[in-house]
Amino acid sequence: MLVFVACLTLVTALVSGFLIITRSPTDLGHAGHSDTAQWMSAWKAGEIVALVRHEERCDRSTNACLGPADGITKLGSDSAASIGRGFVNLGMQQAQVFSSPLTRTMQTAQYMFGEEAVAQDWLEICGPTFRNDIAAHKTAQRNxxxxxHSGCISDFEKQTGYPHAIPAAYGSALLMRIDAKGDLKVLGILNPDAWAQFKKQ
Structure with a gap:
């Protein structure tokens, strides 16, 4: 009996440790009504920051490329346009759009919103100050x-308690809330297929 209890305790500890080590932000595409209502309310208040990974890279795919070679694929541009419609349905009246200056991110932003984003070098470099850089660029009452890039999103996750999160998928958006006091809270991830559920506000 003691051996059984010891084995059960060990298995429980290993499983719990694995879940803690590999935990990722909540998948908001499968979140309950209250979680969805919470972040959508924060969006209306202009308290959301969305970290969006660029779409599918030409140099890592056999899909047709838009050109140039360091940009995104045609499939990626279609996905970016769909994600952009999701953001527009939420309302972009009180939102700013910044992009890393690299071709793949600038193209993603262009296909999301139909216009060039403001290029920001800090969105390419990222690193150990990335969380603070995001907070410093957030304007009150403006999403x-x-x-x-995925590496930048990974940097942010490490700095906010998710050191072993699953790598960001192409086009995924990591949402956080920065309230009027400047407090930052990670809300979760919206993958590209989740945007279709949000209708025009």
Whole structure:
């Protein structure tokens, strides 16, 4: 009996440790009504920052490329346009859009919103100050859409308690809330297929 209890305790500890080590932000595409209502309310208040990973890279795909070679694929541009419609349905009247200056991020932003985003070098470099850089660029009562890279999103996750999160998928958006006091809270991730559920506000 003691051996059984010891084994059960060990298995429980291993499973719990694995879940803690590999935890990722909540998948908002499968969140309950109250979680969805919470972040949508924060969007209306201009308190959301969305870290969006650029779309599918030409140099890592056999899909047709828009050109140039360091840009995104045609499939990626279609997905970016769909994600952009999701953001527009939420309302972009009180939102700023910044992008890393690299071709793949600038193209993603262009296909999302039909116009060039403001290029920001800090969205390419990222690193250990990335969380603070995001907070410093957030204007009160203005949502912020940042088109960036998986490595940058990973840097942010490490700095906010998710050191072993699943890598960001193409076009995924990591949402956070920065309230009037400047307090930052990670809300979760919206993958590209989740945007279709949000109708025009």
């Amino acid at each position: 912020l859409v940042l088109v960036t």
